[in-house]
Ligand SMILES: [Zn+2]
């Protein structure tokens with residue numbers, strides 16, 4: 001029903017692509033992160049809460065239609081619907097039904113609670129196409145309150161040392177999640193304009209975020225040593241505001257579990273905060289679909305598919321054009337020996 005083409009996942013009978021990597025006639029978008037939405041398609045379809053950001057990113061002239069979660073649209077006889085993916089505000093899994101057969105394309109997803117987006121819902125289907133960004137057993141997220149404790153203690157220690165605290169984090173989704181979890185009683189919170197623009201989309205959708213001051217104009221010398229500044233990784237080497245003193249920098253990402261990534265990003269401090277499922281979350285999602293067949297894309301596709309095969313699933317890795325190769329994990333245990341990822345009773 002859905003196959004990989006040079007432009008990405010394609011449903012031939014429906015005549016549409018899902019998250020195409022090149023311009024197409026009809027693009028169904030799980031969420032407008034850069035690796036899921038590219039400019040130049042004739043038509044786009046997304047959830048209403050993604051549509052504002054999608055429109056901004058695809059350009060004012062792009063035609064963006066919307067479909068609510070749970071409602072269905074029939075395209076050339078094929079029924080399409082969106083289901084919450086728990087990744088960023090408005091992110092969706094795409095359910096595709098044709099002649100009694102159901103497929104689901106996950107997009108990016110997270111199964112654990114995130115106050116800044118709609119909770120993940122498992123979709124029953126015959127074939128599930130899952131992402132596997134963190135599909136190695138080493139990726140097991142620490143409890144969220146432990147991570148946030150670490151952030152808050154680091155912020156307070158920097159204050160005592162008279163330094164500002166810079167946290168680098170992806171501007172759409174992760175930044176809002178981090179902001180929603182910060183304790184504003186500790187000190188003033190600043191954000192880069194790119195992040196503040198996306199915060200406005202979130203607030204309009206009813207998501208509560210603490211007050212975020214503009215880093216470019218409001219970060220004055222008297223506030224410097226108490227400030228926590230949330231910044232996109234892209235501005236790391238070209239700061240967007242005047243400096244008034246010393247600072248400490250940290251990166252918040254699931255990749256911070258890998259020591260090699262600290263080194264690559266030249267970061268001494270990392271907080272393990274992700275908006276993707278960890279390895280167990282991926283397994284839990286796969287089980288929830290009760291699918292007969294699993295196709296695995298993005299990230300550790302080959303390794304995660306072989307892990308699923310080892311558990312008795314009919315799983316195959318697929319290669320989406322342009323999908324980057326994830327970092328090698330030389331010291332990870334062989335998948336078969338890692339008991340933590342085995343489901344209980346299947
Ligand atoms: Zn994403």
Ligand SMILES: [Zn+2]
Nearest residue numbers: 033035036108
């Ligand atoms: Zn992605």
